[in-house]
Amino acid sequence: MADAVEALSAGLAALGRQFHEQFEAAPDEAALRALRASVLGKKGELTSLLKLLAQVPPERRKEMGELVNGVKQEVEARFEARREALARAARAAELAAPPLDLTLPGRAPAPRGHLHPITQVRWEVLDIFAQLGFEQAWGPEVELELNNFEKLAFPAEHPAMDMQDTFWVRVGGDDQLRTLLRTHTSNVQSRELSARRPPMAIVSGGAVYRRDDDVTHSPMFHQVEGFLVDEGVSFAHLKGVLTTFARRLYGEAAPVRFRPSYFPFVEPGAEVDVGCVFCDVAAGTRAGCRVCKGTGWLEVLGCGMVHPEVLERCGIDSERFTGFAFGMGIERLAMLRYGIPDIRLLFENHPRFLAQF
Numbered sequence: 001m002a003d004a005v006e007a008l009s010a011g012l013a014a015l016g017r018q019f020h021e022q023f024e025a026a027p028d029e030a031a032l033r034a035l036r037a038s039v040l041g042k043k044g045e046l047t048s049l050l051k052l053l054a055q056v057p058p059e060r061r062k063e064m065g066e067l068v069n070g071v072k073q074e075v076e077a078r079f080e081a082r083r084e085a086l087a088r089a090a091r092a093a094e095l096a097a098p099p100l101d102l103t104l105p106g107r108a109p110a111p112r113g114h115l116h117p118i119t120q121v122r123w124e125v126l127d128i129f130a131q132l133g134f135e136q137a138w139g140p141e142v143e144l145e146l147n148n149f150e151k152l153a154f155p156a157e158h159p160a161m162d163m164q165d166t167f168w169v170r171v172g173g174d175d176q177l178r179t180l181l182r183t184h185t186s187n188v189q190s191r192e193l194s195a196r197r198p199p200m201a202i203v204s205g206g207a208v209y210r211r212d213d214d215v216t217h218s219p220m221f222h223q224v225e226g227f228l229v230d231e232g233v234s235f236a237h238l239k240g241v242l243t244t245f246a247r248r249l250y251g252e253a254a255p256v257r258f259r260p261s262y263f264p265f266v267e268p269g270a271e272v273d274v275g276c277v278f279c280d281v282a283a284g285t286r287a288g289c290r291v292c293k294g295t296g297w298l299e300v301l302g303c304g305m306v307h308p309e310v311l312e313r314c315g316i317d318s319e320r321f322t323g324f325a326f327g328m329g330i331e332r333l334a335m336l337r338y339g340i341p342d343i344r345l346l347f348e349n350h351p352r353f354l355a356q357f
């Protein structure tokens with residue numbers, strides 16, 4: 001019995017020394033917890049010493065019990081102290097270390113859209129004429145034959161109508177109601193000349209339709225139309241306005257020329273060419289230029305003096321009033337401006353193509 005007291009005392013003394021050193025040497029909290037378990041756990045050293053208590057004589061049991069409890073509390077206190085020290089050290093190391101970059105690369109904003117090149121060029125053209133005092137008007141894309149051809153003095157069955165391969169919408173029944181997809185924006189001339197009285201200066205832009213389809217023609221394309229009617233309007237006014245327009249669009253230095261041409265609703269009629277902006281003689285690039293085909297000129301619009309017959313058909317006195325008119329294809333202007341080789345690119349709408357404008 002006395003042996004048990006001795007063995008217990010000796011065991012506790014040895015344990016006291018041992019766990020002190022081991023706890024202080026524990027490198028981290030996990031190691032520290034393992035050490036604590038080796039003392040206080042089910043199979044721990046203190047737990048096995050505790051079993052000796054049963055053999056201690058009853059009169060010394062209280063005393064020895066307190067001794068064991070004292071050691072147990074000390075183990076707990078040491079454990080806590082070491083745990084806190086380890087945590088403080090870990091925190092200090094973390095703070096001293098180079099800062100962690102916790103940011104992710106930002107989400108790229110969705111690419112910003114912009115107006116289609118056709119819309120950009122159309123607005124630019126309309127803006128130039130607005131600056132020159134032209135007012136804007138609108139006309140429908142599904143139109144009466146009357147407004148698209150008849151009032152513009154296209155004679156019935158005249159071969160000139162073959163110039164504009166037409167999409168007919170309604171042909172049977174009442175001749176007055178024959179309808180088609182407008183083949184040009186000149187229907188706005190028929191409408192405005194019939195609805196208003198001179199003086200007037202009007203521009204209009206929009207979609208038109210013809211049955212042709214190749215690298216430079218699309219069955220749907222866009223035009224800008226303009227006309228000015230007043231007393232005393234001459235070909236000189238036409239030349240002045242269209243030369244100013246061409247120079248604002250292509251630059252002040254751009255050469256401009258007028259060539260005789262035929263449209264049933266003008267007399268005389270002309271086409272306007274602008275000096276090719278893609279090549280030049282001095283640089284030796286003219287001969288091989290694919291855009292102007294070596295001519296040095298780009299055809300940009302049709303124009304002429306409004307035919308007296310058109311004025312009469314629209315109820316305007318052709319003895320008193322004269323006027324000029326012009327029309328141009330927007331796709332063509334855009335293709336020339338940006339060097340686009342195939343008109344279809346403008347309608348396929350691939351983002352990689354459109355992003356270039």
Ligand code: PHE
Pocket residue numbers: 183184185186225263266302303304325326327328
């Ligand atoms: N309407 C003609 C075309 O589409 C262009 C034009 C308009 C010509 C006005 C002369 C005057 O080809």
